[in-house]
Amino acid sequence: MEVVILPGSKQIGKLAADAIEALLQRKPHAVLGLATGSSPVPVYDELAARHGRGLDFGAAHAFALDEYVGLAPGHRESYREVIMREFAGRVNIRTENVHTPDGAAADIPAECQAYEDTMKAAGGVDLQILGVGTDGHIGFNEPGSSLASRTRIKTLIEQTRRDNARFFGSLADVPHHVLTQGLGTILEARHVVLVATGAQKSRAVRDFVEGAVSAICPASVLQFHPHATVLVDEAAASSL
Ligand code: GLP
Structure with a gap:
């Protein structure tokens, strides 16, 4: 695991975007793994800026890590909408190449298996962007998740619902259930780039690094992953 301590989120966004740009130049049809939350936003801002200067996503594919269960289709905070708003809608990736688990599926186990199958058919994720929760979760794999887990339904712990309440306005509106790629699924990405900023992440960063x-x-x-890059600011690195 390579840990890089940078002055702030702008530099983190640039370094992560450098890795994605190099990947797309080598492999225009690359498969990107996308995360939500506030941490990856500077990465998406930087990618949108580079798209404005010619970076081409026209042949790329993308898979989101996770999705809420039970939100109305088109809900502003569904991760499908967030990914479209913060990344996909700002670059020239084709909408049909942007995949998110369907949290409204009638048959959840079948949807989770289909999501895994679609990822495999696309060739697997080349570069997975990750954030980290204050409890050390990635995707929505809460503490206690099997290290070999695959895409499945999970129940959020109260801390995560409280952390995400800022996006919903009230805690009561935060769903209790989610679909998430498993830890075993995430480990299959060829390169993982985790970004974390702020003192509230310092304990999680210390614990997982x-x-x-x-x-x-x-x-x-991620300590088992052969190519994991961790980009943190000084506050997030302060307990290392
Ligand atoms: C959510 C997402 C995670 C993300 C985490 C941290 O729980 N499912 O993928 O890493 O939030 O979010 P933030 O970056 O806003 O702190």
Whole structure:
């Protein structure tokens, strides 16, 4: 695991975008793994700016990590909408190449299997962007998630619902259930780039970078990954 400490989110966004730009130049039909939350926003801002200067996403594919269960289709905070608003709608990736799990599917296990199958058919994820929750979750793999888990339904813990309430206006509106790629799924990405900023992430960063590999800290599974890059600001690195 390579840990890079940078002055701020702008520099983090540029470094992550450098990796994505190099990938797209080498492989225009690359498969990107997308994360939501506030941490990757500077990466998407930088990619949108580079698209304005010619970076081409026309042959690329993208898969989101996760989705809420139970939101009305088109809900502003569904991760499909967030991904479209913050990334896909700002570059020239084709909408049909942007995949998100369907949190409204009638048959959830079948939807999760189909999502895995579609990722595999696209050739697997080349570069996965990740954030990390304050409890060490990646995607929506909460503490206690199997290190070998695949895409499935999960129940959010209260801390995560409270952390995400800022997007919904009230805690009561935050769904309890989600679909998420598993830790085993995420580990299959060829390169993972995790971004974390702010002092509220410092404990999670210390635990997954320096602590024991454990389901209690799901991001610690990245210690097994042969090509994991962790981009943090000084506040997020302050407990290392
Ligand atoms: C959500 C997402 C995660 C994300 C986490 C942290 O729970 N499912 O993918 O990493 O939030 O979000 P933020 O970057 O806003 O702190």
